[in-house]
Amino acid sequence: MPCSGPHPVEPLAALAGRLRQHACRLTGPRQAILDLLRHQTHPLSNREVLAQLPVGHCNLATIYRAMRLLEGLGIVQRFDFGDGVARFELVREGTRGHHHHLICVRCAQVVELEDCFPPEFEARIAERNGYKQVRHKLEFFGVCPQCQ
């Protein structure tokens, strides 16, 4: 069941337009990566992207470069599950990519979370310490129903 959730992903053409706005080209490998990400509900590591692409369709180094570019353009978001591997997810319309995950420590099942703590909590931390432009990374870990 791809593309579930309340926030739909953009069509490939819209993503291509966003690339061109920044004088970046929509090449074959980038199309393949974006189209793969569009059909995912959870973040994928670069190696997983490589594995799911047709053989010889794209080089791993190209995926790394594409992800860094797309992250900079706000098209994908980087997540860190604490296992030393970066994972990437397409930013969905209506969000700014800000959401969190609940990850099973046994089977690595991932639940996409919509909610977050009240923004006052972050604002208070920022103000108390004189920090500006404060954001956060938050991930939950536990044992999923099947693994209990």
Added chain:
Amino acid sequence: MPCSGPHPVEPLAALAGRLRQHACRLTGPRQAILDLLRHQTHPLSNREVLAQLPVGHCNLATIYRAMRLLEGLGIVQRFDFGDGVARFELVREGTRGHHHHLICVRCAQVVELEDCFPPEFEARIAERNGYKQVRHKLEFFGVCPQCQ
């Protein structure tokens, strides 16, 4: 100003006792690592630990092995600032190591945070999804007063 904060670190002897309880030995390198961590207020990467130890006093591989051991025993806690380098901090008395950080994205200054969002927030997420033993990792990033 080492050892600041409301929760004092344990004396080296107490840490040694905790090692022995688990049939682990208090060796020279481990003493050096623990004593160094005792005097830190912020997490240190393994390479930073190596650099701050007297030359030839300890091997980097030994530090990696020691940290993994100490983490398993609950003596140190691992933190992840999202830059691909693990950092470690001694667990202070009275806490179970649970706390968060506010990190400057410009100069990497670190503020230790005492507070956290209300536990009901996490409990609700756990219950909704049928997960058990849910914990979380949370770090804040922003621009510190000096870097603004």
Added chain:
DNA sequence: ATCGCTGCAAAAATTTTGCAGGTAA
């Protein structure tokens, strides 16, 4: 025709592991 992009290979960086010898208990 640019100039960006890709593939390949090599390099860099972090972390893990094998093994022979050393050492705490």
Added chain:
DNA sequence: TTACCTGCAAAATTTTTGCAGCGAT
């Protein structure tokens, strides 16, 4: 003494980079 531990070196991973050539616009 007997495990456990360490140093060294090599390996395993993840990620980055150089470079020659290809390709989108």
